[in-house]
Amino acid sequence: MGIMAKSRIYSPWLFHFHCGGCNGCDIETLAALSPRWDPERFGIQLVPSPRHADILIATGCVPKQFIPMVKRVYEQVPDPKVVVAIGGCACGGSLFYNEDPDNYAILGSPDLLVPVDVYVPGCAPKPEAIINGIVQGILKLAEKKKAVKKA
Amino acid sequence: MPDALFTTITAIIMIPVAFFLSIIYLFLLRKFSARFQWRVGPVISMYADLKPLLGRSRILQPLYDILKLFGKDTVVPSVARKTLFKASPYLALACAFGAIFFIPLPGVPLLSYLDDSLVIASYLLIAAVMFTILGAASSGSPWSAIGARRESEIFLVYEIGFVVALFAAAMTYGTLSIWTIATTSSLPLLLLNPFAAVLLFLVMIGKLGIKPLDIAEAETEIVGGPYTEYSGKYLGMLQLTKGFLFYDMVGLFIVLFLAPMFGTALWIPVYIISAIVVVLFLSIVHVLHPRWKIDRAMRSYGLLIAVFAILAVIMVALALSYNWVVV
Numbered sequence A: 001m002g003i004m005a006k007s008r009i010y011s012p013w014l015f016h017f018h019c020g021g022c023n024g025c026d027i028e029t030l031a032a033l034s035p036r037w038d039p040e041r042f043g044i045q046l047v048p049s050p051r052h053a054d055i056l057i058a059t060g061c062v063p064k065q066f067i068p069m070v071k072r073v074y075e076q077v078p079d080p081k082v083v084v085a086i087g088g089c090a091c092g093g094s095l096f097y098n099e100d101p102d103n104y105a106i107l108g109s110p111d112l113l114v115p116v117d118v119y120v121p122g123c124a125p126k127p128e129a130i131i132n133g134i135v136q137g138i139l140k141l142a143e144k145k146k147a148v149k150k151a
Numbered sequence B: 001m002p003d004a005l006f007t008t009i010t011a012i013i014m015i016p017v018a019f020f021l022s023i024i025y026l027f028l029l030r031k032f033s034a035r036f037q038w039r040v041g042p043v044i045s046m047y048a049d050l051k052p053l054l055g056r057s058r059i060l061q062p063l064y065d066i067l068k069l070f071g072k073d074t075v076v077p078s079v080a081r082k083t084l085f086k087a088s089p090y091l092a093l094a095c096a097f098g099a100i101f102f103i104p105l106p107g108v109p110l111l112s113y114l115d116d117s118l119v120i121a122s123y124l125l126i127a128a129v130m131f132t133i134l135g136a137a138s139s140g141s142p143w144s145a146i147g148a149r150r151e152s153e154i155f156l157v158y159e160i161g162f163v164v165a166l167f168a169a170a171m172t173y174g175t176l177s178i179w180t181i182a183t184t185s186s187l188p189l190l191l192l193n194p195f196a197a198v199l200l201f202l203v204m205i206g207k208l209g210i211k212p213l214d215i216a217e218a219e220t221e222i223v224g225g226p227y228t229e230y231s232g233k234y235l236g237m238l239q240l241t242k243g244f245l246f247y248d249m250v251g252l253f254i255v256l257f258l259a260p261m262f263g264t265a266l267w268i269p270v271y272i273i274s275a276i277v278v279v280l281f282l283s284i285v286h287v288l289h290p291r292w293k294i295d296r297a298m299r300s301y302g303l304l305i306a307v308f309a310i311l312a313v314i315m316v317a318l319a320l321s322y323n324w325v326v327v
């Protein structure tokens, strides 16, 4: 494995993207990054801007007003990228999702809009589960070669 | 004055050495801060069962970050002024990188024996920050604009302290050549003029974005400040700039204030230890302080800089009138 491929695994930067939901998953996601688990040991860092990120952590279900933002934030993350959906809401809409009659405000999970690579179910998942999800995301990131640049 | 061949060879060797040292300094800052926060930080020796997947050690973590950024896609916002946006990281990196040749190591003068090396080094260090501000201002993003504004406000305050601290050293020894200061035979300036040392340390806090003054890149309020719109290789370049700037400032601090230890290369272990101590002090400041508000920073930081600048100048006057210095 070349040093470039290695460094992709060694330094995954996360962007925490709250797309809706009740905030329970966000609290657990931040707990997973706290000193108790300390993912910085392995170079995992929370970054402020999607442009710096490798892994997009999506929590919650998407309200209809929020659809363009989800698409846009996904597009702002430079390739290669991985999306990890955290929580029941992000995996399938959970209790906010209603097919018939259609929920007037909530679209459903973010995977209706952007490709999601890893699902971490739970309401809310434990920090251990979230870290496991991130690790799966890193493994997927390692597989993804540098994507072909869009023309 | 050393001969040209020796200078060229040492300058070429210096590039990887400075690069490695700046990576190590960045690592130490992260490691020390983590330890102060009761965390482990980037691991020095990886847990045995994770070695095949995660490598042996994370001492080079900042290097991996930079390499990864160079391997990523680069997004340029459509509203940016493209030429300026793309050119500024190169220029910032060039300035911070150029300054490494004016910072001597023990026994290795590089270009610091030039008559005005102190002035050249200070201009390069100022320009590196200026280009970071310029790139942020040209990116067309409001977050970057706020970041750039904050950076330039802080910049105006610490530059005064920077110039006073450098010229305190220059006036005490009566020379503008870093190498002449480095090989003086008098007491270290840290003892002769401790206020100037504190002043330069305060300047380092502002210049390197250490905690109470990281208002420019306050990630919780203005996303990434000047770095918000940068991605891929440009962000990698800015990270590299930061690393070199770190090396330059630590090196400059040691060379000006712990001076007489630059005669032979035998002093290199002492140099390394003092560099680690400087980084340790920086990390202590980093973990002990929350981020200041911009107006508070302008007031308190400006006041601190002003008081220490005046004290430093008074010490210079004392040193000169009582002849404490033998050059």
Ligand code: SF4
Pocket: A020, A021, A022, A023, A024, A025, A026, A059, A060, A061, A086, A087, A088, A089, A090, A094, A122, A123, A124
């Ligand atoms: S999965 Fe549960 S905890 Fe997470 S956002 Fe949805 S409702 Fe809240």
